[in-house]
Amino acid sequence: MRIRSVFAAMVAMALVVACGSDSVTDPGAQPVLGLAATPKGATSIQLSFTGSVGDASYGVERATGAAGAFASVGSIPAPATAGTVTWTDNGLTPNTLYRYRVTTVHGSANSAPSGEISATTSAPGNFSATLNQDIAANRTLYADTAYTISGFVHVLNGATLTIEPGTIIKGDFTVLGSSLMIMRGAKINAVGTAAAPIVFTSSRPAGQRQPGDWGGLIIVGNAPSNRSGTVNIEGSGTDGATVVSGKNYPVQYNGGPVATDNSGTLSYVRVEFSGFAPVQDQEFNSFTFAAIGSGTRASYLESLAGLDDSFEFFGGGFDLDHLVAFETADDVLDMSEGFSGRIQFVVAQSTSQLVPRTGAGFYSVDLEGIENDGCNGTGCDLGHLQQPFTLPLVANFTIIGCGQASCVGSGGGYGMMLRRGTGGYYVNGVVARWPSGAASVRDAGTYTRAGSTATPSATADLQVRNVFAADVPRYFQPAAGGATPTFELDLSANNLTLSAATAASLFSAIPAVGATPTSINEFDFTPAANSPIATAGLSTFTGAIATKAGTFVTATAYAGGVAPGGPKWWQGWTAYARN
Numbered sequence: 238m239r240i241r242s243v244f245a246a247m248v249a250m251a252l253v254v255a256c257g258s259d260s261v262t263d264p265g266a267q268p269v270l271g272l273a274a275t276p277k278g279a280t281s282i283q284l285s286f287t288g289s290v291g292d293a294s295y296g297v298e299r300a301t302g303a304a305g306a307f308a309s310v311g312s313i314p315a316p317a318t319a320g321t322v323t324w325t326d327n328g329l330t331p332n333t334l335y336r337y338r339v340t341t342v343h344g345s346a347n348s349a350p351s352g353e354i355s356a357t358t359s360a361p362g363n364f365s366a367t368l369n370q371d372i373a374a375n376r377t378l379y380a381d382t383a384y385t386i387s388g389f390v391h392v393l394n395g396a397t398l399t400i401e402p403g404t405i406i407k408g409d410f411t412v413l414g415s416s417l418m419i420m421r422g423a424k425i426n427a428v429g430t431a432a433a434p435i436v437f438t439s440s441r442p443a444g445q446r447q448p449g450d451w452g453g454l455i456i457v458g459n460a461p462s463n464r465s466g467t468v469n470i471e472g473s474g475t476d477g478a479t480v481v482s483g484k485n486y487p488v489q490y491n492g493g494p495v496a497t498d499n500s501g502t503l504s505y506v507r508v509e510f511s512g513f514a515p516v517q518d519q520e521f522n523s524f525t526f527a528a529i530g531s532g533t534r535a536s537y538l539e540s541l542a543g544l545d546d547s548f549e550f551f552g553g554g555f556d557l558d559h560l561v562a563f564e565t566a567d568d569v570l571d572m573s574e575g576f577s578g579r580i581q582f583v584v585a586q587s588t589s590q591l592v593p594r595t596g597a598g599f600y601s602v603d604l605e606g607i608e609n610d611g612c613n614g615t616g617c618d619l620g621h622l623q624q625p626f627t628l629p630l631v632a633n634f635t636i637i638g639c640g641q642a643s644c645v646g647s648g649g650g651y652g653m654m655l656r657r658g659t660g661g662y663y664v665n666g667v668v669a670r671w672p673s674g675a676a677s678v679r680d681a682g683t684y685t686r687a688g689s690t691a692t693p694s695a696t697a698d699l700q701v702r703n704v705f706a707a708d709v710p711r712y713f714q715p716a717a718g719g720a721t722p723t724f725e726l727d728l729s730a731n732n733l734t735l736s737a738a739t740a741a742s743l744f745s746a747i748p749a750v751g752a753t754p755t756s757i758n759e760f761d762f763t764p765a766a767n768s769p770i771a772t773a774g775l776s777t778f779t780g781a782i783a784t785k786a787g788t789f790v791t792a793t794a795y796a797g798g799v800a801p802g803g804p805k806w807w808q809g810w811t812a813y814a815r816n
Contacts, residue, residue, distance in 0.1 A: 408451020
């Protein structure tokens with residue numbers, strides 16, 4: 238019995254050992270193997286490594302520079318079978334070192350980070366390319382390539398133009414005009430970053446650039462406007478009516494039926510030294526938005542040294558925020574023909590009239606801060622009563638003029654020019670250094686939009702509320718030959734301030750009247766300590782303003798484009814230069 242028992246035990250042990258030799262032990266969460274990083278251009282790096290069966294996902298950590306701290310930047314689902322995993326990190330800064338490591342998630346456990354790997358993005362403009370033909374299919378412009386627009390390049394219906402952060406596009410100075418036009422049914426997705434904005438500028442070198450060196454950025458949508466018949470973009474059509482790729486054929490925008498039309502996305506985009514006029518007195522703008530629908534979105538845009546308006550809107554209606562303009566040769570914001578969009582946070586200052594490119598065009602003779610119209614000219618069958626009315630909402634704006642009559646033209650010099658039957662809501666603003674006055678309600682058709690009364694109406698189509706004025710001789714434009722305004726709004730009832738304070742005292746730093754600034758660092762639009770604009774805002778919206786604002790525009794206790802003690806949101810991606 239004892240020998241048999243020992244033998245049985247030995248057999249049992251052998252079976253246990255044999256069974257154990259066939260089992261597979263789950264190794265748990267293990268760091269990935271073969272991690273590699275490869276630059277894919279000026280703003281992206283691709284990671285690759287070997288994944289393992291049973292992994293759930295992989296966490297990617299990134300650090301900037303040789304000594305930067307790691308932070309999580311993404312999660313990659315594990316593939317169904319073992320093999321190579323790839324992932325691309327986009328939106329990076331050109332010519333910058335980045336370090337990476339990867340953590341494996343296996344079951345409920347996380348592995349230790351893998352070993353570090355590093356790569357450096359390409360420098361911007363390492364390569365060059367010329368854009369001289371219309372774009373009929375989807376195309377991407379990359380930050381490692383410097384592009385030159387030669388002639389009039391149109392992105393055609395159905396095509397999307399994507400532009401990487403950090404990309405530089407130059408308008409050719411050597412030809413008779415150059416512009417980029419996004420046509421009806423096309424889209425532009427130009428999404429830069431604060432560290433890598435997208436820049437449209439002159440092809441001339443810094444120090445030689447001038448307003449009017451090239452045309453500008455023109456975007457055309459399918460949203461409604463209020464002019465009937467055929468309406469062309471000003472300045473288009475100088476090469477004849479026949480459509481020829483790269484030529485300046487007519488570009489139409491009138492009468493689109495789609496209020497929600499989507500022309501794409503713009504973010505962190507600068508347009509510099511634009512405004513070339515293919516036809517006398519028909520200068521292009523830095524940004525032209527014609528019949529743009531509400532599906533479009535624009536944020537963090539700068540216009541620098543343009544020879545016409547910084548931002549012009551013909552009909553349509555979409556949302557924009559954080560706009561910057563320096564040295565504008567005409568109006569900062571020009572809205573007409575039924576524009577119904579919403580704009581919040583604007584800062585702008587002009588100090589003098591820069592010398593434009595010879596033959597490119599001229600400075601405006603009626604330069605204003607905001608110039609808004611209803612319908613005017615051909616196709617306005619009911620005159621200023623043509624619908625849809627121009628009814629924008631503009632909130633939190635700081636618009637500073639040059640302070641001298643010599644640089645606004647004989648018919649200009651108002652912080653806000655509201656005329657030709659326009660309506661709209663203008664709230665929590667600051668206008669300063671406008672030699673003619675803070676505002677003009679120019680005509681009876683416009684005054685009608687305010688309810689034909691100086692006191693505020695919560696339901697009126699025209700409301701000007703909590704707008705602070707400094708360094709201006711008067712608030713509203715006087716009647717011809719007199720001192721009393723023909724059409725004015727009650728200052729007290731609308732919280733409109735005609736201040737004796739100087740503009741310089743309101744802000745942390747702005748160039749003096751007659752100064753010639755050379756750096757963006759000379760502008761700080763943050764309210765100064767104890768500045769009255771810090772508490773001059775309409776902090777609660779009601780009535781038509783609240784309805785129009787919706788969830789996009791928020792009420793603030795301060796007036797102007799920058800919050801007291803808040804972020805200096807224009808810094809880091811904007812530039813200032815006079816040539």
